[in-house]
Amino acid sequence: MSSGAGGFAAFGGAPLLPRTRPAGNQPDWPRTEKAIRGIFSRHYFANNGPLVRSLDRALAEEMQVAHAVCVTNETVAMTVLATALEVRGEVVMPGLAFPALAEGMQWAGLAPVFCDVDPATHTITAGLAAPRVGSRTAAIAGAHLWSRPCDPEALQVLAAQCKLPLVFDATQAAGSMIRGDCIGSFGKGQAFSLHASGVLNGGEGGFVTTNDDRLADRLRTIRNFRSSETFAPSSLRTNGKMSEMQAALALLSLEDLPRNIAANRERYAAYAENIEGIRGISLLPCAEGSNFQYIVLDVDARTAGIGRDVLGKVLRAENVLGPGTTVPRAAPGDFPVAQSISSRLLPLPNGSLFGKDEIAGICELVRRAAIHAEEVTARIGPNP
Amino acid sequence: MSSGAGGFAAFGGAPLLPRTRPAGNQPDWPRTEKAIRGIFSRHYFANNGPLVRSLDRALAEEMQVAHAVCVTNETVAMTVLATALEVRGEVVMPGLAFPALAEGMQWAGLAPVFCDVDPATHTITAGLAAPRVGSRTAAIAGAHLWSRPCDPEALQVLAAQCKLPLVFDATQAAGSMIRGDCIGSFGKGQAFSLHASGVLNGGEGGFVTTNDDRLADRLRTIRNFRSSETFAPSSLRTNGKMSEMQAALALLSLEDLPRNIAANRERYAAYAENIEGIRGISLLPCAEGSNFQYIVLDVDARTAGIGRDVLGKVLRAENVLGPGTTVPRAAPGDFPVAQSISSRLLPLPNGSLFGKDEIAGICELVRRAAIHAEEVTARIGPNP
Numbered sequence A, B: 001m002s003s004g005a006g007g008f009a010a011f012g013g014a015p016l017l018p019r020t021r022p023a024g025n026q027p028d029w030p031r032t033e034k035a036i037r038g039i040f041s042r043h044y045f046a047n048n049g050p051l052v053r054s055l056d057r058a059l060a061e062e063m064q065v066a067h068a069v070c071v072t073n074e075t076v077a078m079t080v081l082a083t084a085l086e087v088r089g090e091v092v093m094p095g096l097a098f099p100a101l102a103e104g105m106q107w108a109g110l111a112p113v114f115c116d117v118d119p120a121t122h123t124i125t126a127g128l129a130a131p132r133v134g135s136r137t138a139a140i141a142g143a144h145l146w147s148r149p150c151d152p153e154a155l156q157v158l159a160a161q162c163k164l165p166l167v168f169d170a171t172q173a174a175g176s177m178i179r180g181d182c183i184g185s186f187g188k189g190q191a192f193s194l195h196a197s198g199v200l201n202g203g204e205g206g207f208v209t210t211n212d213d214r215l216a217d218r219l220r221t222i223r224n225f226r227s228s229e230t231f232a233p234s235s236l237r238t239n240g241k242m243s244e245m246q247a248a249l250a251l252l253s254l255e256d257l258p259r260n261i262a263a264n265r266e267r268y269a270a271y272a273e274n275i276e277g278i279r280g281i282s283l284l285p286c287a288e289g290s291n292f293q294y295i296v297l298d299v300d301a302r303t304a305g306i307g308r309d310v311l312g313k314v315l316r317a318e319n320v321l322g323p324g325t326t327v328p329r330a331a332p333g334d335f336p337v338a339q340s341i342s343s344r345l346l347p348l349p350n351g352s353l354f355g356k357d358e359i360a361g362i363c364e365l366v367r368r369a370a371i372h373a374e375e376v377t378a379r380i381g382p383n384p
Helices: A029-042 A050-062 A074-084 A099-107 A126-132 A152-162 A213-222 A244-275 A308-317 A336-344 A356-371 A373-380 B029-042 B050-062 B074-084 B099-107 B126-132 B152-162 B213-222 B244-275 B308-317 B336-344 B356-371 B373-380
Strands: A067-071 A089-094 A110-115 A137-143 A166-170 A189-193 A206-210 A281-283 A295-299 A345-348 B067-071 B089-094 B110-115 B137-143 B166-170 B189-193 B206-210 B281-283 B295-299 B345-348
Touching (some): A050 A067, A050 A206, A050 A244, A067 A074, A074 A206, A074 A213, A089 A099, A089 A126, A099 A189, A110 A126, A110 A137, A126 A152, A137 A152, A152 A166, A206 A213, A244 A281, A244 A295, A244 A356, A295 A308, A308 A345, A308 A373, B029 B050, B050 B067, B067 B074, B067 B213, B067 B244, B074 B099, B074 B166, B074 B189, B089 B099, B099 B189, B110 B126, B137 B152, B244 B281, B244 B295, B308 B345, B308 B373, B336 B345, B356 B373
Parallel strands (some): B089 B137, B137 B166
Antiparallel strands (some): A067 A206, A281 A295, A295 A345, B067 B206
């Protein structure tokens, strides 16, 4: 082993972490135990139970919208929202997003039509979306990638001009604000995630926000096949019911949300401080009002001398990243900005299991990998 | 109030139960607490965790099949199974079933074509299905309504003759056997429920069984949008991932299954004993090998003098039935047997919260309603 790159776990050294640690923030056990005991004493586990009804109300209040409709997970949220639009045809969406957006649309029978994204914000803009709107367009969808809002006001103007419904994939944006407004209050509806890895979570889960009473009735109808819960006609319904166990965790997580965002913000600052000054490698800035859930490295391979994929392999061997770390993929086609971004970004872990020491250790690994860029790249190979 | 019907809660009397009680069998709290503490100590809540992987294996063993693939709920199980068939066109299915069957098929892009059902078993038969098979038929689906198997061997012969995939809606049949074989071992795949109301449950949940390795790979791919869990190509994927909390409950429920079936069987016997001798009202027989989950009244309105809907309203007022009690609905069209059956049947509650006293009380209510049939019907009205 060379003295330079010899310390890395990828080359036989001891890994930084003995095993991978899940991201996310989870409520403490005493409050959780009490909540789950309550479920057991009521014997009420599913079917729009009392905790789910509380969560619907609490999320609507927190997100400053008229309605929040909790469902099983975020893909179901997007599917139910897209179905409730009751339109057929194409939907214009960003060519860089997580899978739930395009998949939810397709389950609802809509055909994705992609546009490129803005190089600064990584999201769709009205200017990029407008040329893709045509006679078959039935809806426009934005995505708040990395919790960073995709200029919702300008997209609202475009949607109004084109008389099209506008929805948002807000998977990563629970608790995020934009210029003092909750991110969930824009457009016709927004689909959020309550996955375990998020700052606000129910272990797993999702919800849709809307200020449209009629849409809310359709969402509540579609999420439940039981005829006793019919609020508006719908041609197709499903089982998107959140369970009481999910709702119990999400209600506790909602209590913790300001604390969790503040702690994420501190972790972000620690990452930023430790990453500073590495040539060609930087941290994506978090907008003011962000939930600070995503800590994302931007790796400029040419300047850094090490590529995103090589660095990812180094960090996986250190158990810093899990084997399934998901990065957004650019849509196939001519979307140069989306493709460039998707090859550069590497999300780093965040959440209560990552303290200052772990963060310093992770950043030190990145720094050492950059210092030994040539040797590391040669030993791992250019296409890891 | 008249002396005859005055005692009923529907007419102002005290209800039999102070409030409705959920059906189903749930594991005890000490084992549950231990299992959930384990999840908290691992910080692993979602994404095909260790408990989900154990449950996949344990269910395959219990159901005597090569593969069990756990998902969020039964509608998702049916949707994922139908999608994994990779066929397009029509699917022949019984005109009497719970909503998940037709809905799952429709989400997968298949068009339901209904046939009538057998008056004795309430299920599809090969003889009833055959005339509906045509050039556009892409699959055949059976449903084990009330846990009663729909002659799977004869349907297998038909499917083989027509070279069509055969799947089953086994929502209600977890743990049921047919002539010594597990019900889940027939056809190309079967979709089961793990809903809280069942004898085997994860609070909420579902799973698919199959002996087809290639289909299992597609099922596991479709249930998870994460590219790290790709086992076979699939055009459309979703988030059907079961959570660790669901899997924890289901694993405990699986330990309890023989005990739960035995207890359900005793409750069934208690209902049968107490219902006996009421003119025009009888209990649907449970087949040998059944999980005894469903206790269903067959109300012959002409002989009993009281209709199913009137009796249902009486029992709802007594808090015996919840407001959302689901009865299978006959498909629209010319399906006289399905329509007749769907107007006669009333499922009664089963599960650990219903002891011999409650069962005797429920049956006594049915008996008194039948005795005072004319007065009860007049006071409630013919179309409740």
